[in-house]
Amino acid sequence: MTNIGVFDSGLGGLTVLRELVKEKRANYYYLGDNKNIPYGNRTRKEIKDLSKKIVKFLDKKDIDFFIVACNTMSVLALDDLKKYFNKKFISISEAGVKEALNVDGDVFVMATKATCERHFYKEKIEENSNKKVYEVACKKLVDYIESGYIEGEKLDRDLKNYLKLANEKKTENIILACTHYPIIEDQIRKNLLYEANIIDPAKVLSENIKFKESKDTNIEIYMTDANDVTEKMVQKIMNMDISVKQANI
Template sequence: MDSGVGGLTVAKEIIYQLPNEHIIYLGDTARCPYGPRPEEEVRRFTWEMAEFLYKQDIKMLVIACNTATAAALEEIRTAFDIPVIGVISPGARSAIKYTKNNHIGILGTAGTIKSEAYEHVLHSLKESIKTYPKACPKFVPLVESGEYNSSMAKKIVAETLSEMRQYPIDTLILGCTHYPLLQPLIEQYVGPKVKVISSGDETAREVSAILSYRGELHSRHEKKQNVFYTTGSPVIFGQVAREWMNDESIVVESVKLP
């Protein structure tokens, strides 16, 4: 689940790495973006999404939204009897693996950056890490409107990341699941010496590891269509989903929350 289309970057990787698994996706597009909202509101929306999906008889829940993960992962994890995975720890773990100089940049929504959730995980794993956080409030609207390839996108990326280019970072975390759609522009701007980490890729791998650890991986493929729900208009959602997932067969259903 995600505040909108961003979590599709995680779903895409899960489908690629675990094609035998059946995915039920929920994007809360009607109330996107979550980033600028008060934490209490994000927490409530996240619970509504979680309860909707829990009722679909799922075996694992992935909170594919950094803002929602920062606000509500721990309490949902405690309340549910299935594994609940967020996107922050996998992204942080991967950054620690890649950095050589321990200087890590973090891009995220206002909510994620304010929560200092990445700093918390990074420092609890490795105290010597230095972090360089930057809120990027213009990125999510760009992606949700399907404009992630435009010249405007290029301009906004350059403006937002100009100070990031001055820092001694060798690793940059895309701390929002919308940002991988801007990854080519971000990589071009920060240059080849900075390793850009997509939390989506890393989260998919942890989904696989934890299902495997619990002995709950599906070992056979069943021809069951993955399901995509949005709280908003299925039209733009469907366009982005079909293009980004490279799958013309995707059908998007509309749903109301709570």
């Protein structure tokens, strides 16, 4: 049996887990640290420390390899995790960069404040192509999604603001560089004034990952704040009746 650890700052990584479950059979152990969200506004040291605590918790499940399903952790903590743990880590951000390099046109990156300040996507894509990369920190979106607010006037107002540059430049590609954002992809499209190719790194990763599949699929989902709103959102995102367990990291 293959045991895979998937982790995120909260609900966002479930978009990765959802795609993985569609593609591959395995034992999946997911941890979302929604108690300490949003990670995008935290310091690099805080993000590194929290990431290590998450991996330590999941590694008790005899994990074969980990998927860092949070862009903020991928760009700020991945190198530390690789040094600290004798495990394989797969980065959601690297999957997003790879796809952006495979398509034509410039790139608009929607991400958290911390991810934007690291300039991971901009540097990797511009170093390896002649594409122009624009970055916008979408500071309120994670809070909206974690609270279950995934449509409405306030969300549309903020999306119009975040997408202003994309609408001005008519950027051919938009990367959802936070795994929370695919949850509101329909609202993002609604507030675009043109047709764009939206890149969801979760789909790219799940379609390209290779490992020895298990006979069946089993899923355990842990959250650091397992409340009613979170459980409803988990079931909505995963499109299945699944209970959420409390994790104390």
